[in-house]
Amino acid sequence: MVAVHHRTADVGGLTVFYREAGPADAPVLLLLHGYPTSSHMFRHLIPALAGPYRVIAPDHIGFGRSSAPGTAEFAYTFDALADVTRGLLDRLGVHRYAMYVQDYGAPIGWRLALASPGAVLGVVSQNGNAYEEGFVPEFWEAVWAYGADRSPANEARMRPALGREAVEWQYTHGVPDPSLIDPDAWEHDLALLARPGVDRAQLALFADYSGNRALYPAVQEWLRSSRVPVLAVWGRNDEIFAAAGAEAFRRDAPGAEVILLDGGHFLLESHGDEVAAAVLGFRDRLPGARDGG
Template identity: 60%
Template sequence: MAYAVHHRTAVLDDLEVFYREAGNPRAPAVVLLHGFPTSSHMFRHLIPALSDHYRVIAPDHIGFGQSAMPGLDEFPYTFNALTEITSELLDHLGVDRFAMYVHDYGAPIGWRLALRDPQRVTAIVTQNGNAYTDGFVKPFWEGLFAYARTPGPETEAPVRRALTAEVTRWQYLNGVADPTLVSPDNWVHDQALLDRPGNDEIQLKLFRDYPTNVDLYPAVHQYFRESRVPLLAVWGANDEIFGPDGARAFQRDLPEAEVHLVESGHFALESHFDVITQHIRDFLGRVIS
């Protein structure tokens, strides 16, 4: 039985944090962590699909979706800061242990949560969420790392393209064999939020902080080796942001990690919802008691 999805807001550190929640509060928790440039909206179908067996929680990161969007002088907009708010939300909701689904930006937030308290994480599903540089597709990332190294007008101009409607649409459609399977509501919704006054500066600040995620990778790999956390990598094989080598790399430190590639792109959940959901249900059903 699928549960109704509730749309809620918690106030943490004087900031409104929006989250979607469904399922029995006593069931094992699954936390869904979205990427750029979207929000918990990307999980609107997955939440009810998992709610029959799990308590599913999907927050919007600060600066995204329906959560607060304070200015740069009010919030630091680093991945550490986004992790802190996520951890506070889980504490607020009484979630002691949880599995997590991470995508794109959600991955470095999830890795930080795991490094803070390895025993808290019961399992990981990563969908185009890297923990290795293997999967970085160079044309997309070269501009971002150049901007992070030397921020300025010349390096900023190329990365600002990532905030345009053209690139937002591309993120949803790149690598998708049948683009008619992907609703245009996705990029229209995301772009409206990106276009809010001041949001561009927020996204640029996070771009500049992104190398801290790569710096964290050795510690994440050690966490994998020591914890042997159950991990499922289900991946859009044609993603031109995080390529399939990023999925295969998990087996380097977690030999028993399960890797499934689907013929899709960065937002594979949009075109391969049924396939990915079945992989997740099978995986969680085996690894979470």
């Protein structure tokens, strides 16, 4: 069995929980999770990748087992989450890395790349958006409305996203055989979402999400200028981030590899072996990979 370490680090007075596995001198792969989950979503992927990679998977603040301060103590924005992630990498002495981004992990990863363009050796995007084409309009209309106006009426439209039906749907939609999906995945998320004050933190992030779109031109320019290798491995039936968002990487990332699998938003739950194989193959495309992190 692969040894997976479950650790915490103090970053600016906040406790960041993270999972880590693999040799210290292997290329670092930073795994950045989405909503409403945590590094728990990578529980099967980490052992499959450890060895060729040193894998580091943190829980964002307000998620999983990391600190979840109230909104009066912490500004829940994607800028702030990226700052904490950068602080964790500094604490761990990680200066170069590839990143695997999914959902919320994408705008966090894009901020890391724009702040330190040369630090990122490669990008694996698994249903992690960087293009307007990726948005499914019917899903996002309420999010854009709440970002523009945090009225009680718009908040009421967003609150169901915190509930059981919506969380379970994110795991099962677009999956041809939902019996493959372990229900413990969404039960784990729901238990941690139920912590006091987490609802307000998540609502703040819903409202802030609109601002991520303004980063896309800079991210696309970074992809063109850096020529960083890109693998987009996507659940093609995702009704949150459409497969067109995966195909769009071809415009700006020379040689981008796009793999569309018959799954949904949380592709690792149904197609973990296929994703792991693709990410293992991606290692050889990383510049200077043998020099470690």
